[in-house]
Amino acid sequence: MSLGRVLIVNKSFPAAGLKLLKNNVEPVVLMNMDYEPQSLPDIKQSIKGFDALIWNTKHKLTGEILDLAGPQLKVVSTMSSGTDHIDIPEIKKRGILLGNTPQVLDDAVADITVGLLIAAARRFKEGVRELESGEWKYGVQWMVGQDIAGSTVGIVGFGGVGQAVLRRLRGFDVAKFIYSGRSDKPQAKGLGAERVPIDQLLRESDFVILACPLTQETRHLINADTLKTMKNTAVVINIARGEIVDQDALYTALVEKQIFAAGLDVVTPEPLSKDHPLVSLPNCYIVPHLGSATVDTRNKMASISAQNVLLALQGKPMLFPC
């Protein structure tokens, strides 16, 4: 007997998760990608009557959509670590279970963080542009960047990703690791990181790494005022959520050299237009939200989201309940 009706929102859901589901239910896959304009109307039109959703889209799961789904809906799993695209009070109000897919992406996101950090600090984008435009004019002061060795690295949000970043950067002879966040992390002592207030972190860090969830407290944490408190040699890396940074303020800070450079895996909105002012800046290195985009990580995320809904439909605890 089938455990229930499961809707997967996004046609690119990896086969590893689909296979697990198909052993137990007949999943319906919504044949959209989340960036297609038609995807939200399609979701609204198709969602009625399902017992479980795999919400593999960046569209916000609102009370309105939950109402369209109907009162039989028992469980939702994201295929993401972040849950800022889910209206959690509306989910809880209806007694719907929610799961997500953290931890398995920590290594992949930490790799991208280190890549962005080196690219921004060592001016990869400017260097490649000069090469491609035939402007390679080698000189001792040409294209000089910032050192990681001897630096202070400040990590905002010291969860799994933040800690994986620290473990990688230990090999670069960083002088000091500091972090800020809602609570003391027991792992910090062993990793050699000290918790400091956020204003101290922004003031003292050579590299500011944003690895925190998007909340009311972290929205526009990086803004015109906080950017002014940073070193003018500072490099800001955002692998968390675009809205943690006020992009207009970041643009001004980068143009006016209030800070040295930025490396962004996440921006607002996504996808970002190629005409956005940040895209043209030589000291802003942007990649299109590639953090967890490795074959193995995405397969694991799909498997976990499938297991989350299958377990919940059987009345068992999910692998990662929120």
Ligand SMILES: O=CC(=O)O
């Ligand atoms: O951004 C990616 C995630 O939250 O998994």
